[in-house]
Amino acid sequence: MSKTSMPGGIERLLQSVDPGHSVSEAEVATSRARSLSVMSADARAEGTTVTRLASRIPPHTTSRGSRPRVRRRLVLASAAAALLVGGIVIADVVRPNGPGATAEAAEVLNDAAEATIRTSDPLVGPGQYLKIETKALTYGGMQAADGSDISWQETVSDQLYIPADKEAEWVWDRGERIPLESSSDAAKAAAAETAKLLQKGKGGLPNPTVGIQRAPGGAFYGTAPMVIIGTSLQDAGSLPRDPQALLDLIYERTKGANKTPERAAFVTIADGLRTGAVPADLRAAMYKAAALIPGVVVGDRQATVDGRTGIAIGLASPEGTSRDDIIIDPATGLVIGEQDVLLKDFSGSPAGTVSSWTSVQTSVVDSAP
Numbered sequence: 001m002s003k004t005s006m007p008g009g010i011e012r013l014l015q016s017v018d019p020g021h022s023v024s025e026a027e028v029a030t031s032r033a034r035s036l037s038v039m040s041a042d043a044r045a046e047g048t049t050v051t052r053l054a055s056r057i058p059p060h061t062t063s064r065g066s067r068p069r070v071r072r073r074l075v076l077a078s079a080a081a082a083l084l085v086g087g088i089v090i091a092d093v094v095r096p097n098g099p100g101a102t103a104e105a106a107e108v109l110n111d112a113a114e115a116t117i118r119t120s121d122p123l124v125g126p127g128q129y130l131k132i133e134t135k136a137l138t139y140g141g142m143q144a145a146d147g148s149d150i151s152w153q154e155t156v157s158d159q160l161y162i163p164a165d166k167e168a169e170w171v172w173d174r175g176e177r178i179p180l181e182s183s184s185d186a187a188k189a190a191a192a193e194t195a196k197l198l199q200k201g202k203g204g205l206p207n208p209t210v211g212i213q214r215a216p217g218g219a220f221y222g223t224a225p226m227v228i229i230g231t232s233l234q235d236a237g238s239l240p241r242d243p244q245a246l247l248d249l250i251y252e253r254t255k256g257a258n259k260t261p262e263r264a265a266f267v268t269i270a271d272g273l274r275t276g277a278v279p280a281d282l283r284a285a286m287y288k289a290a291a292l293i294p295g296v297v298v299g300d301r302q303a304t305v306d307g308r309t310g311i312a313i314g315l316a317s318p319e320g321t322s323r324d325d326i327i328i329d330p331a332t333g334l335v336i337g338e339q340d341v342l343l344k345d346f347s348g349s350p351a352g353t354v355s356s357w358t359s360v361q362t363s364v365v366d367s368a369p
Helices: 025-029 103-118 185-198 233-238 243-253 261-273 280-290
Strands: 037-039 073-075 129-143 149-163 169-174 211-216 226-228 297-305 308-316 322-329 334-342 354-365
Touching: 103 280, 103 297, 103 308, 103 322, 129 185, 149 185, 226 233, 226 243, 226 261, 243 261, 243 280, 261 280, 261 308, 261 322, 261 334, 297 322, 297 334, 297 354, 308 334
Parallel strands: none
Antiparallel strands: 037 073, 129 149, 129 354, 149 169, 169 211, 297 308, 308 322, 322 334, 334 354
């Protein structure tokens, strides 16, 4: 792990739908998902589901001493990126043994399930849109030509507009990644360089990563949006509402996609919940399914993300170095964000540090850009 790498969930990288296929930055641009947050990575991801796909991205360099290498960490930070299309993994199902989440976590998750049923889904009328706003704070990193590492924190804000008719045109307003003002001049320059590199697509064609993108049916990269791997958002009604049946299905479809089946299942559920587009009855089933996963705990009953407070429910990495949390508003049962929390001191940051976060807000609007 390099100086700019971070442990736990921060070590997830994006790859194509085939988990064994490494992709270049240009290929990522035409793959089935695009992340909104970028971080350095020097090693293979230590945890992912097929929705948080992981592999090493080849560096942008032709020879030593030419342009700097970019080590990019791509985190799924918006509904548009989280709703991926992937193949179903058919294999023997590995079902973890154990009683499920802690009693405290199970109570919070079951309460959230009840609250989400009481809270009506936003009514999106003809011509209107469900607007999903995400804001993220994460890390970026670059390795310079001399081998030195440069890292910085950056923010990005995106807005996704889902029409009432989900087969109609979706609009994705992708924000620019902005280094914090506290970043060094070298880090700001490196961030600007990585932004330029991301704009270069295959064969020298433009690869816009900032601005307005449009796609019928939400197929921004050629595939329909998914609620969980193997089931499109349009087909969400076909998923089981029985929590154990739903969890068994998720275990089946994510077998081998993470170091542990528990982690694969938890981040799959978390990815689906934070899209903001999952119907209430399925959200409730997802919460109850998460309550059946061994090792899920209450991380913080007063977790604050972008000015809003909720209860953080999470699962530690297999190494115990970090924990991935979803943050639930107990009043509505909605996921208002997620965070990565260090469980051990790392590179000057003490245990308990929130190393990255994403906030999610939904509303109904009359128009899209």
